[in-house]
Amino acid sequence: MELHIVIEGNKDLAGQVYRQLRDAIQSGRLAPGEQVPPSRLLATQLGLSRKTVSEAYGRLTLDKLLVGRAGSGTFVNAPAEPKAKPKRFESSDLAAGKLIAHWLDQSFPLLMRHVGPETRSQYDFMGGIPVRRQFPQEEWRQCVLYGLRQVNEARGFYAETEGVPALREAIARHVSFSRGVQCTAADVLVTNGAQQALDLITRVLVEPGSVVAVEDPGYPPARMLFSAQGARVESVPVDDEGMRVDLIPDGTRLIYATPAHQFPLGMPMSPARRTALLARARELRAIVIEDDYDSEFRYEGRPMDSLQSMDQDGLVAFVGTFSKSMNPELRVGYVIAPPSILRAMSVVKGLSDWHTPTLTQWAMARFIDEGYLQKHIRRCHGIYVARREKLHAALNGALKPWMRAVPTTAGFHLAAQMTAEVDMAQLLRLARRVDVALYTLDEFYYRVKPEPALFFGYGAIESLDIETALGRVRTILEELSG
Template sequence: MEPVFPFPVNLPRHHGKLAHELHRQLRAAILDGRLPAHAPLPATRKVAEALGVARNTVVTVYDLLIAEGYLIPRKGAKPQVAEFARRRASKPPGASVGIDESRFAPVWRTPFMAPSPARVLPERNFRLGIPDHRHFPHDIWRRLMAQTLRKSSREPFAYAPSQGIPALRDAIAQHVAFARAVACAADDVIVTSGAQQAFDLIARLLVTPGQTKVAVEEPGYPPVRAAFAAAGAQLVPLPVDDEGLCVERLPDDVRIISVTPSHQSPTGVAMSLRRRSALLEFARRHRAVIVEDDYDGEFRFGGRPLDALQTLDRDALVFYVGTFSKSMFPSLRKGFVVAPAWARDGLITVKHCVDSHCDSITQSVLAAFIRDGHLARHVRHMRPIYAERREALLDGLQRALGEWLRPIPSEAGLHLAARIRDPALAPTIMPIVLRFAAGAEATADYAMTRGVEPAVTFGYGVIDAEEITVVLKKLRTALKGSVA
């Protein structure tokens, strides 16, 4: 049989992909000019016979090309190819594509934080910030999701409030009051797409480009710095010691201070009560505000936790940022800000402009998960599991690796850091540690300057206690053979 198109069409044997592949090849032929403008396409019956497919498959492909604008339908006649600019001939393999960065806004010509390349890690590893999915109540989450979908026959077709649905804001207010003694009402809570969007919204609201100075921890959480840098802030890195941020080093003209007081990222230290009081006093005296990132404050392993800065605040100076990425799972992409009353309407306006609303289905499921007590039970269930892993890591660092590493005091969260005892040996020790403890990170990767003490941070969210012990023993053997 004569070919129906002026080029070969090769279809797969798998029937489920016939329409997709025929559509792809015809679309490519139109874009490349092999099917010229105004050319009529063969009749669907003729194409079906020539290619050995059902006529309905060809009809479906033609209809899709018409809907996409590649074909023009004609009543009583065959559709014809639409007229539009052809795509340029593709570059040969390996040819570079030029990027005109002069078109970018200045802040993006040299990005403060480029996307991290994907890392291939073993299933059980020391990666930071990842909770264990094996113990999550998946069956309960699926049931709540199904119930929400059955109830929401009309809601998905309406826009949710920019600040989040009332049920979730009320649930979050009750949760942080119970878990972290943060005093707030539902109206104080603004739901975000993860904590990172919370930082972005605060930066957009408070930063005057080129003028506002923002103090950040050194080392500190890179996405926080990136959000403020993208907004045009002048970043002021401040050192961190075993009491947290060195408040006495704050310049008088700083207007925003970003901190992780409950579990410093990445060293893991908790800010002392003395420093917390001094920080709040500095903010009051200098008309500054504080952004408190409490990213994994639910997991405590010591005595009574120190109060959150927001709890101690009496002058409406603290923006309290939380997330469910550590207590539940990162792909949930739900965070929140407890905002001072004076900033609430402004923050909601920024949220509306940047991202009009978070998806209402997941918000409803999360609200039910919190309201029915499942989150509190899950945190209680995970706390002893993470505590066992933390103890195994701490014991291994002291017994197996104490000759080279000194653990940094930490009683919360899902990671633990250790300083290299002899900084002069860091160039030799660090590569070995990072090679054997897959997923662990050098704290220098969290720093803006070169002046931080050499240390390494180990996450224990997804690695069992027994595996921690085995890895650290192997690491000891490797260090014994390499470090004089």
């Protein structure tokens, strides 16, 4: 039998033979049990050395695609009969079955899940995604190379659990300058994103039955984390001034809030409400988590200092991240922790993952110290300003009959409350048909009844696409309204 094999050039000859025979076997052109030519004969037909063909046959034999039979030749290997899989325990059969089922019930909101290219819409208002195509590749590459040199000099030892000193110092300077946080490098604990910071605080402070107060609506992964530790999560409604501090129940030991830019509605917590929150925390002897997730981007009014800067009792844990200003995949976050819990959090982090990868830490420290971070934030700020103005123009114009924007001064998302009765599920379905991804706020509510509203993130969508997308939304709303 003469095989159809084409040899091009004079490089990787054995590889060319191997790949073409492999493809022929896997496609079925060479059937199981069929004999292939002896290596000497095939080498003569192709004008190659016998050693080259023997090497290709050897690789195919290792892949179990060919099998040699003594005295008979080499044959395409018949696939082995699939072995019957042994019966394995299902999760429900295990002694910990109920606990596993508890974790399986946890589900990130659609708005915060990973979205692959195959399911992503052309016009996507997903939140939490920073501006694309603006990542400072060249500056970051320089910083990573610097980090590689620092890691090489470390000679393979484990690093400090609290974080590389250079990054802790850089973070302390950054948050002191940008958010008025009162801290030194000694107060900083570097984490794998803000989510790990929340996890560490929870492990230190929460046990089964502990009362944790959360904003409602609020950030679901935080609430789910508290619940997973066995906490009794208490829903605290929000109003135009932020969290209703007067409704925080007695016995609360941990309070979770987003004072700078309430998630997901967007309003800032008023100065009076901040003072009241600190007073209530003092009364309860409770720790307050101040999640400052995206407040670097501010558009209106005088910048308001952090809640931590007002804290005189050491009760506020300031949690921040570079996921919103840089890239979520870097997984670099931090917490400015009160002295009362910092050491315990360091112990827990050491038991969990020892320390955050040092290469990324060194690169991030250099990125901040060289001024690249502030430069990048300014560049993104200009882009967000333009996108935000386009959204407001549509909400105050073409979309005004159906919705109004919730006032917000920071971040890169805004909420729009519906002012007309609309079938929200139908709106989302029809929008997807015209390649527009819209999201409601329903998944962010816990016990408070959801109000019809849309969530507009403007980091993932390009500026030039906003008008087109919202024009399609208006057309759908007109059809739904008759």
